[in-house]
Amino acid sequence: MTADADRRARALLTRVAEPGDRHVAALVRELGSEAAVDALRDPSSRRADTYAARLAAADPDADLARATAVGGRLLVPGDLEWPSQLDDLGERAPWALWVRGAADLRMACLRSVAVVGARAATHYGEHVASVLGSDLGAAGWTVVSGGAYGIDAHAHGGALAVGGMTVGVLACGVDVAYPPRHDALFARIAADGLLVSEVPPGAAPHRGRFLVRNRLIAALTRGTVVVEAALRSGSLSTAREAESLRRIVMGVPGPVTSAMSAGVHRELRHGSAQLVESCADVLELVGGIGTDLAPEVRAPDGPRDQLDLLARRVLDAVPARRPATVDSVARTAGVAPAEAHAALGLLEIEGLVESGAAGWRLRRATSP
Amino acid sequence: MTADADRRARALLTRVAEPGDRHVAALVRELGSEAAVDALRDPSSRRADTYAARLAAADPDADLARATAVGGRLLVPGDLEWPSQLDDLGERAPWALWVRGAADLRMACLRSVAVVGARAATHYGEHVASVLGSDLGAAGWTVVSGGAYGIDAHAHGGALAVGGMTVGVLACGVDVAYPPRHDALFARIAADGLLVSEVPPGAAPHRGRFLVRNRLIAALTRGTVVVEAALRSGSLSTAREAESLRRIVMGVPGPVTSAMSAGVHRELRHGSAQLVESCADVLELVGGIGTDLAPEVRAPDGPRDQLDLLARRVLDAVPARRPATVDSVARTAGVAPAEAHAALGLLEIEGLVESGAAGWRLRRATSP
Secondary structure, three states: OOHHHHHHHHHHHHHHOOOOOHHHHHHHHHHOHHHHHHHHHOOOOOOHHHHHHHHHHOOHHHHHHHHHHOOEEEEOOOOOOOOHHHHHHHHHOOOOEEEEOOOOHHHHHHOEEEEEOOOOOOHHHHHHHHHHHHHHHHOOOEEEEOOOOOHHHHHHHHHHHOOOOEEEEEOOOOOOOOOHHHHHHHHHHHHHOEEEEOOOOOOOOOHHHHHHHHHHHHHHOOEEEEOOOOOOOOHHHHHHHHHHOOOEEEEOOOOOOOHHHHHHHHHHHOOOOEEOOOHHHHHHHHOOOOOOOOHHHHOOOOHHHHOOHHHHHHHHHOOOOOOEOHHHHHHHHOOOHHHHHHHHHHHHHOOOEEEEOOEEEEOHHHOO | OOHHHHHHHHHHHHHHOOOOOHHHHHHHHHHOHHHHHHHHHOOOOOOHHHHHHHHHHOOHHHHHHHHHHOOEEEEOOOOOOOOHHHHHHHHHOOOOEEEEOOOOHHHHHHOEEEEEOOOOOOHHHHHHHHHHHHHHHHOOOEEEEOOOOOHHHHHHHHHHHOOOOEEEEEOOOOOOOOOHHHHHHHHHHHHHOEEEEOOOOOOOOOHHHHHHHHHHHHHHOOEEEEOOOOOOOOHHHHHHHHHHOOOEEEEOOOOOOOHHHHHHHHHHHOOOOEEOOOHHHHHHHHOOOOOOOOHHHHOOOOHHHHOOHHHHHHHHHOOOOOOEOHHHHHHHHOOOHHHHHHHHHHHHHOOOEEEEOOEEEEOHHHOO
16 A cells, blocks of 8 residues: 555544544554555444444545645654654554644654643633743743643743744644634644644544543653642543653642642642642653653664663663562662653653563663 | 659759750760759869859749749659650650640640741741641641741641640740740630740740750651741751651642742652641541550550551551561552551551661561
């Protein structure tokens, strides 16, 4: 099959199946995109009814043209611009991403942090999100968020205000302004940053799409900062995703008298998030491993040589055979558990270590 | 020597030596209070000059009478009212305590929490301290603090407002109103609670006395809550003392934009304090072991039988030989590290476990 055929097939699948559709994801993994489409088209297939209507209406060429018309494109695995860290999602990885904006998504996300939080944020939360966004932007880090009202909007806005890079991961098409009052914000992000979505141009958002979208925000970034969240805030689902992907989960404390900080405080109390007050705190946690995710790491002398001191100490503390817990690795390396946790997550992305139920150990290939 | 003679000698020592004077403390331990006084009086002794002037002016009977006149008394080790948890201070334990108020100090401190913080507190901090004080008081817990402006005053006031018990540990005499504007507060504490001090009636506070005073606040209580503290706040020294005494250290988060929360956030970030939002959070941490510090524990059937379920689980998880870390004990017991830490501290006070550089293990005598 040709690359174009693969891209057309994947474009069609974003129109036919909901993001995260495990049946379609499995078909694509097992048969490839084109055969997967054929399988869905097969009237004798058990699930034919599920997709028939959408298959009849789907027009991938029109969708691709529609994307091009707004400065967009479709990214598929194998593209140089495809963010390899999405592989961490395994079976839940997207089969394609619609992207709008001039920047390179992979490059933009190499050093990125998700800043998320409540829509009904307080002035305090919006202030913190805005300052965090601009400080991260000024420090050369990309601010990834969901383009929602409140915390998301102020995080994006803070980055844009200082000419920083920001990525809006949407639950609707990259040409759709949802929420409507954010049309100007999305236009600025499309102009100076990137808009990303799993659903095709023109697609409307709905509840389910916001939730599956959150896994992308978590997977694209090195860590997620929750600025404000009520006890049942959806932004906590992004924190959950980040945790399960072994990204660094951070939370900004606030007044204990504020319901909008209650969800964050619970995460901090249970140790599922680390307390951060500022951009400096965030970078101390996510910036531990110098250029680990940057292309140079793929240089011939091997990733290990590219690691900074902290990463090497942690790597040297990971046993080759019996798996060790983060705490014991931290003890052996003589670093804080938080640092060890951060380093291990990134060392795993580098393929230097692997983790299982019992803990962490060196990847065979890279054992000394 | 008679009990009276011992009390007179210790009263004199509170006038002659500064609280925490290690030389005097050692003399009292080695020779007893009366011989210690004789040793200080010995003109040939190396340090005679240090104490000569104060010895000449000291009049313990006058001090004792002065205390009695304001409803006060002098407590010495061996008194039923003497708080046994002060033994945890070892060589730094006070040799006597001046107390003012009708309540029994030992009983008052059996279930007590220290609530401390910045003098220059914000309205937010004062509100939180006041609510925490009244909620603890209403729950039957004693609020211990230092009687200072800001957080201390609001913690005392909250407890008094609901008829709860509160103990003010002062760096000046129990009949001295310092700070001056707190004369009314101190009168209310003396009437409904207790004022405690290591220095005799009429003694003025000075910088050094505030710092040594903090070790008493930490030692008398099961845990210390820091409500607000700037990065260099003196209230953090109370947290340090509580930590070194294996009491539970807690911190109330606040806006990251507030300098008065920066000190607390640093403690929380470094894991030297646990995040609490409310009285319920505090009691979850310090209330773990039902009546462990209460007299019943000294009942014939032995302390182990008095422990609640959590304490027993933790106790059963402590190895007899090789010491184990709090984390591994927590894992074995299947409880949160915070709970294990709290239980271990109290189990140690009960003489059931002991700790060393390598961790925790059962006390020989009580090994199964």
